[in-house]
Amino acid sequence: xxxxxxxxxxxxxxxxxxxxxxxxxxxxxxxxxxxxxxxxxxxxxxxxxxxxxxxxxxxxxxxxxxxxxxxxxxxxxxxxxxxxxxxxxxxxxxxxxxxxxxxxxxxxxxxxxxxxxxxxxxxxxxxxxxxxxxxxxxxxxxxxxxxxxxxxxxxxxxxxxxxxxxxxxxxxxxxxxxxxxxxxxxxxxxxxxxxxxxxxxxxxxxxxxxxxxxxxxxxxxxxxxxxxxxxxxxxxxxxxxxxxxxxxxxxxxxxxxxxxxxxxxxxxxxxxxxxxxxxxxxx
Amino acid sequence: xxxxxxxxxxxxxxxxxxxxxxxxxxxxxxxxxxxxxxxxxxxxxxxxxxxxxxxxxxxxxxxxxxxxxxxxxxxxxxxxxxxxxxxxxxxxxxxxxxxxxxxxxxxxxxxxxxxxxxxxxxxxxxxxxxxxxxxxxxxxxxxxxxxxxxxxxxxxxxxxxxxxxxxxxxxxxxxxxxxxxxxxxxxxxxxxxxxxxxxxxxxxxxxxxx
Numbered sequence: 001x002x003x004x005x006x007x008x009x010x011x012x013x014x015x016x017x018x019x020x021x022x023x024x025x026x027x028x029x030x031x032x033x034x035x036x037x038x039x040x041x042x043x044x045x046x047x048x049x050x051x052x053x054x055x056x057x058x059x060x061x062x063x064x065x066x067x068x069x070x071x072x073x074x075x076x077x078x079x080x081x082x083x084x085x086x087x088x089x090x091x092x093x094x095x096x097x098x099x100x101x102x103x104x105x106x107x108x109x110x111x112x113x114x115x116x117x118x119x120x121x122x123x124x125x126x127x128x129x130x131x132x133x134x135x136x137x138x139x140x141x142x143x144x145x146x147x148x149x150x151x152x153x154x155x156x157x158x159x160x161x162x163x164x165x166x167x168x169x170x171x172x173x174x175x176x177x178x179x180x181x182x183x184x185x186x187x188x189x190x191x192x193x194x195x196x197x198x199x200x201x202x203x204x205x206x207x208x209x210x211x212x213x214x215x216x217x218x219x220x221x222x223x224x225x226x227x228x229x230x231x232x233x234x235x236x237x238x239x240x241x242x243x244x245x246x247x248x249x250x251x252x253x254x255x256x257x258x259x260x261x262x263x264x265x266x267x268x269x270x271x272x273x274x275x276x277x278x279x280x281x282x283x
Numbered sequence: 284x285x286x287x288x289x290x291x292x293x294x295x296x297x298x299x300x301x302x303x304x305x306x307x308x309x310x311x312x313x314x315x316x317x318x319x320x321x322x323x324x325x326x327x328x329x330x331x332x333x334x335x336x337x338x339x340x341x342x343x344x345x346x347x348x349x350x351x352x353x354x355x356x357x358x359x360x361x362x363x364x365x366x367x368x369x370x371x372x373x374x375x376x377x378x379x380x381x382x383x384x385x386x387x388x389x390x391x392x393x394x395x396x397x398x399x400x401x402x403x404x405x406x407x408x409x410x411x412x413x414x415x416x417x418x419x420x421x422x423x424x425x426x427x428x429x430x431x432x433x434x435x436x437x438x439x440x441x442x443x444x445x446x447x448x449x450x451x452x453x454x455x456x457x458x459x460x461x462x463x464x465x466x467x468x469x470x471x472x473x474x475x476x477x478x479x480x481x482x483x484x485x486x487x488x489x490x491x492x493x
Contacts, residue, residue, distance in 0.1 A: 017304050024478055028485065028492055040417060071479030072472065098329050130333050133386065188387065192394040204472035208465045215426070216402035218394065225468060226475035251478045258474045259467075 002275050008265075009272030016265065023261040027253040034253035041214055042231040044221030045199045048173060049080065050239075054088030057172040058165065062182070063095040063104030069179035069203045070103060075229030075248035076201040077107045077177055079236055085115035085122070086241035090161055092171070093125040094147065096135060096182060101128035105151055119152075120159045127151035132182075133189050140168050140194035168196035173220060177201035183210065187218050201228065226251055285488050294488040297480055403430050429457040 026032070052059060061080065065073050084091050095104045108125050117123055126147040129135045138146035143165050144156045156162055164170060174196055176183040183200035191198040197220050200210055204225025213219040223232060229248035236242045237249075285291065299314035342350040359375045362368040405427055409420040416422065435447060436454030443451050485492045 014305065020474075020477070021481075024474070024481055025485070028478070028481060031493075069476075071476050098326060098333075101329065128329065128333055130330075130338075137386070188390045188394045192390050192398075204468040204475065207468050208461070212399055212402065216398045218398055225471050226478070227471065247479075247482060251475065251482065254478045254481075255471060255474055258478075259470065262470055 002279070005268070006272050006276040006279060008268040009274075009276045011265070011269065011272075019261055019265075020258055023258045024254045027257050028250070031250070032253040032257075034256045036227065036230065036234075036252050036256075038231045038235060039224070039228070041222040041224065042228055043235070045080075045175070045223060046083070046221075046232060046235045048197070048199070048220050049083055049089065050087070052084075052087075052089045052172045055090065057170055058090035058092050058161070059084055060092045060094070060171050060174045061104070061108075062174065062176045062178075062186070063093065063100035063107075064097045064176050064178035064180075064182035065103065065203075066097060066099040066179060067103065072203045072226050072229065073177045073179065073201055074103070074107060075226065075246060076223045076232060077104075078111055078246060079229060079232040079242075079248075080175060080201075081108065081111040082114070082242045083232070083236045085111060085117050086236070089172075091123040092162075092165070093123065094135075095126075095128045096132045097178070097180075098128055098130075101151075120150075120154065121161050124159050124161055125151045133185055136186060136189040137193070140190060140196075143167060143170075168194040171196055173197045173199055175199045175201060179203040179206065181206070181209075183219070184213075187213055191218055199223075226255060284490065290487050294484055297484060301480075403427055428453070433457050 027034075049059060059080075061077065063077065081091060083089075091108070093104050093108050095101050105125055105127065108123060109119075112119070112123055119125070127150070129147060135146050143162070148156055150156070150159060168174075168190060174186055174190060176186045176198065178200070179202070183198065183202060186198045186200075190196050198218070199220040199222065200213075201223040202210060202225070204227070207222065207224035207228075210219060210222050214222055223229060226248050230245075230252050233242070233246045233249045237245055285294075296314045296317070299310040302308055303311040339350060339354055356375050356378060359371050362371040403426055405420065405423040409415075409418060409423045412418070413420040432450045432454035434454070436451040436458065438447070438451075441447060482492065
């Protein structure tokens with residue numbers, strides 16, 4: 001028994017990969033459902049968006065991420081957009097990360113189609129704007145100067161939805177979806193200077209960094225990793241804004257089982273390490 | 284099975300990347316180089332369309348000659364390659380640094396230092412609901428103890444003995460809990476990426492997951 005346990009201290013990494021693959025695939029293939037609670041940080045964003053006046057000040061979504069982290073952030077973007085379009089909240093989209101340009105356009109167009117929303121009147125997408133902090137600061141003074149043309153090269157003045165939007169005072173909330181420190185820059189250059197409300201959708205790797213800003217209220221709320229997306233999906237389904245759970249909710253059981261496996265392997269690995277150390281000492 | 288050629292290409296490239304889990308091989312290296320090449324091509328087009336065209340070519344075509352000044356300052360970075368004029372790159376660096384510091388120091392100080400100090404303080408509003416998991420007194424005290432003990436651990440100007448040692452040891456526990464939370468989140472991030480790939484392969488490619 002001890003010799004068997006000692007083997008866990010030197011387990012071949014390929015066995016770990018195979019076990020992890022099984023822990024992920026089995027729940028996905030057999031549609032195993034797991035329960036998960038909704039975090040206060042997610043509910044906070046949901047409640048804020050739920051109180052934005054329909055056809056009033058728009059929500060601004062900044063697609064500040066690359067394809068590498070799209071798996072975690074796409075579900076958040078879709079869920080928040082569905083929530084907005086179902087309630088008649090207008091949306092302004094842009095990207096401050098070069099590769100977020102096409103990602104944002106694809107998601108906004110697809111979700112807008114689901115709800116029959118029109119570009120220019122119900123939503124606008126401005127694509128990638130270079131200069132990050134400069135754009136954040138410029139929008140506080142003059143949005144038109146920062147975003148003169150939309151993604152399809154339509155001039156700002158030809159977009160009916162943008163006629164009443166001059167600066168951050170006319171934006172209800174800025175939601176930055178990012179795999180790096182973009183939300184931090186939004187907090188500093190838009191939130192602190194112009195007092196616009198900021199929310200973050202972050203990859204799980206980056207999410208812990210934002211907790212100090214949640215505690216101080218500098219962030220309205222945060223969606224953390226795929227769980228954040230799943231929580232938002234659950235909230236909009238429960239409220240009747242969307243009819244079925246989407247990709248992130250389906251992934252939650254795979255996440256739960258894979259985490260259990262990793263915890264088990266860490267415990268067994270430690271036991272194996274100490275046992276093999278003792279066996280070596282006896283020799 | 285999907286009939287879309289792009290889904291097949293994406294699926295085969297995904298498998299090529301996954302093959303590295305077994306060991307390094309030509310299929311993995313092909314996918315890796317293809318990704319690098321595509322990224323470079325994408326960035327060249329994007330930077331041309333989003334930087335060069337709107338900020339240099341179009342203004343100059345419209346006879347806005349003042350554009351030449353920032354353009355010339357930017358071009359000074361290339362003096363790096365001319366040894367005799369190497370020192371001139373200090374000009375654009377100085378302008379960038381000066382602009383960035385002037386712009387960010389006051390705001391960063393307010394957002395990062397003042398607000399965070401404020402967030403660490405225990406205040407009377409916390410007394411209204413002592414056990415509130417978000418804004419209660421107990422959370423306030425926990426944050427205060429955590430911050431003070433963690434800072435004590437990173438205070439190296441005095442030897443850690445007596446009360447400082449006790450406080451620093453408490454700080455280590457807070458740091459460890461923080462690392463644990465970060466590790467948990469990191470595991471979730473990596474697993475999420477793998478799940479998304481599996482969802483793509485088994486849903487979009489071979490239609491095994493409904």
